[in-house]
Each structure stands twice: as structure tokens, then as C-alpha cells.
Amino acid sequence: MTSNGVDTVPPSGPPPLLTAEQIRHLAFQGWLAIDLPHQLGNALSTLSRSADSFFEQDHAVKRKLYPPSRGTECGFYQVPGEKEYLTLRHGIAGELEEQARQVWHEAALLLHRILCDLTRAGGYNIYAWSHLLENSLDLPKDDSDGDNITSLLRLFRYYPTAGVAEEHVDIGLLTLCIGSAKGLQVRDRSKDKPEWIDAQGPIVLVGDMARTLMRNQVRAGLHRVVGNPQGRSSIVFALRPYLKHPTNLSAFGGEGLIDTKECFDKIRGRKFNINATKNVRERQQKASKKLTHSDSGPREAVVGHG
Ligand SMILES: O=C(O)CCC(=O)C(=O)O
Numbered sequence: 001m002t003s004n005g006v007d008t009v010p011p012s013g014p015p016p017l018l019t020a021e022q023i024r025h026l027a028f029q030g031w032l033a034i035d036l037p038h039q040l041g042n043a044l045s046t047l048s049r050s051a052d053s054f055f056e057q058d059h060a061v062k063r064k065l066y067p068p069s070r071g072t073e074c075g076f077y078q079v080p081g082e083k084e085y086l087t088l089r090h091g092i093a094g095e096l097e098e099q100a101r102q103v104w105h106e107a108a109l110l111l112h113r114i115l116c117d118l119t120r121a122g123g124y125n126i127y128a129w130s131h132l133l134e135n136s137l138d139l140p141k142d143d144s145d146g147d148n149i150t151s152l153l154r155l156f157r158y159y160p161t162a163g164v165a166e167e168h169v170d171i172g173l174l175t176l177c178i179g180s181a182k183g184l185q186v187r188d189r190s191k192d193k194p195e196w197i198d199a200q201g202p203i204v205l206v207g208d209m210a211r212t213l214m215r216n217q218v219r220a221g222l223h224r225v226v227g228n229p230q231g232r233s234s235i236v237f238a239l240r241p242y243l244k245h246p247t248n249l250s251a252f253g254g255e256g257l258i259d260t261k262e263c264f265d266k267i268r269g270r271k272f273n274i275n276a277t278k279n280v281r282e283r284q285q286k287a288s289k290k291l292t293h294s295d296s297g298p299r300e301a302v303v304g305h306g
């Protein structure tokens with residue numbers, strides 16, 4: 001306290017969440033099964049009921065309500081024979097948005113705490129993330145800052161048996177995946193020979209941007225979705241970087257100032273879009289042998305294929 005009574009102690013930031021063992025697991029595997037806080041669990045149950053009603057509607061209605069934009073990055077999108085999904089990146093109107101807003105807020109709180117756990121464990125400042133999370137911890141009201149805000153909430157319907165996602169790592173900071181049934185698999189690296197195992201309950205995945213910023217002190221979580229005879233629903237919240245401000249790598253133990261957007265564009269440009277239609281995925285794969293798998297691809301390559 002100063003003499004005029006004003007508290008000069010900086011706010012303490014999100015409180016620690018994970019145990020040391022959980023942090024080690026997340027850093028080594030790139031994924032972690034996690035118990036959800038009650039409020040988030042409740043918000044997810046409500047949203048998944050509304051998602052059921054949304055997906056029951058005709059495709060034309062769904063597309064009209066949520067016209068696809070930004071390639072596969074916003075709105076309703078169908079991959080014929082495999083899956084359909086609704087990506088929310090902003091919005092105020094409607095029941096679905098209100099429920100999405102609650103899930104977004106609670107999920108972002110959770111993932112922010114986990115990001116801070118990672119930097120704390122590495123001996124870095126928890127505020128290293130602040131500029132990367134600006135305007136991203138709540139569902140944006142509109143798309144006016146949409147070139148900088150890259151986080152998203154996605155509701156998936158995988159069709160019985162054929163609904164899949166090829167193996168990939170996500171491009172952002174951290175992703176939370178909650179599925180209604182088996183299908184999501186993660187790469188278990190604890191054995192001599194890595195193997196695919198079924199995700200048990202909600203999973204947090206490290207994305208390629210977090211891995212890059214943390215200079216490979218955490219691994220990005222390799223995962224895939226395999227077909228399930230009953231089909232599968234999932235809700236995915238991807239906390240991705242806010243692109244407007246440069247990032248000082250010294251906050252993560254590195255050196256120099258980088259253009260956050262350039263860095264993220266490089267990451268997303270290297271990958272092909274696992275949620276695009278089959279022919280687009282194949283074309284993107286062929287276009288460069290160097291492409292690795294991602295949950296988002298070069299924007300131009302997917303425009304016009306929805
Ligand atoms: O549906 C899921 O649980 C995961 C989907 C996924 O990995 C993705 O879209 O990046």
C-alpha cells in the first residue's frame with residue numbers, strides 16, 4: 001500500500017489450477033484429460049441441447065441462419081458424407097449465442113488458467129499471455145475486430161461411421177474438446193512406441209502457437225477423430241492468439257520482438273485444413289508435401305468450397 005492508500009500490488013492473475021504432475025503430463029503429451037468446473041459443465045449441457053435442435057433443421061435453414069464466411073472459419077459448413085459443423089466467432093442475437101457466450105467465457109477462464117500454469121512452471125511471467133488474449137476471453141459482439149480475434153467455438157455433428165478428422169495438431173494456444181461419445185483419440189507418448197488412445201472425457205490440447213511461443217518446452221497435442229457407428233457430437237473451444245500486438249519473446253525465455261500475425265500466419269499456412277471437404281483436403285495436401293495437419297488451412301484454398 002502507498003501512503004494514499006492505493007494498492008500498488010499488481011493483480012494476482014488467474015489462480016493456479018493444475019497439479020505439477022498434470023502440468024508435466026500436458027507439456028510432455030500435448031494433451032490432458034480434465035474435470036470441468038461445474039459452471040462450465042452446466043453451460044456445455046445447455047448448449048449441447050440447443051445444438052441438437054439446431055442440427056435437426058434443414059441444411060438450407062442452417063446455412064441461411066449462419067452463412068459460411070472466412071472459408072471454414074465461421075458459420076455453418078458441411079463436409080458431405082462426413083460431418084457438419086457450426087463455427088461461432090461472434091454474435092449477440094439468439095438463444096444459441098447466449099449459451100455460446102457462457103461456454104466461451106467459462107472455457108476461456110479455464111484455458112487462461114492453464115496457460116498461466118504453463119508459464120509459471122517455466123519460470124515466466126503469467127502476464128506473457130495478456131496481449132495475446134485481448135478481446136478473446138468473451139464471445140465478441142460482432143466481426144469488427146475479426147481479423148485479429150482468431151478464437152472460435154465449434155459445434156460438430158460427425159455422421160455415423162464416416163465422420164472423421166485426420167491426425168493433426170491445432171494451430172492456436174489451447175483447445176478444449178468435449179465429445180458426446182467415443183471418437184476423439186490422442187497420441188500417447190508414454191510408451192516406448194507412441195500409440196493412439198481414446199480420449200476419456202474432456203480434453204485440453206496444446207496448439208502449435210503455444211508450442212512455438214514456449215520454444216518447444218511444451219509439445220503440441222497430436223489428435224484425430226475416428227468413425228463411430230453411432231455418430232458423435234462435440235463442442236470444441238479453441239483459444240487462439242489475438243493478432244494485433246507484437247509479442248516479446250523474452251516473456252517466454254526467448255529473444256526479440258515478433259509480429260504475432262506473421263508468426264500465426266506461418267503456422268496456419270503450413271497446414272492443410274482437416275475440416276474442409278475431402279477434395280479440398282486432398283488438393284491442399286498435394287499442393288505441398290511439406291504441409292502438416294491442422295484444424296485450419298490457408299484461407300484462399302477453402303473459399304468457395306462450402
Ligand atoms: O471433434 C472433436 O472432438 C475434435 C475436432 C478437432 O480436432 C478439430 O476440429 O480440430
Ligand SMILES: [Fe+2]
Pocket residue numbers: 168169170223295
Ligand atoms: Fe483439432
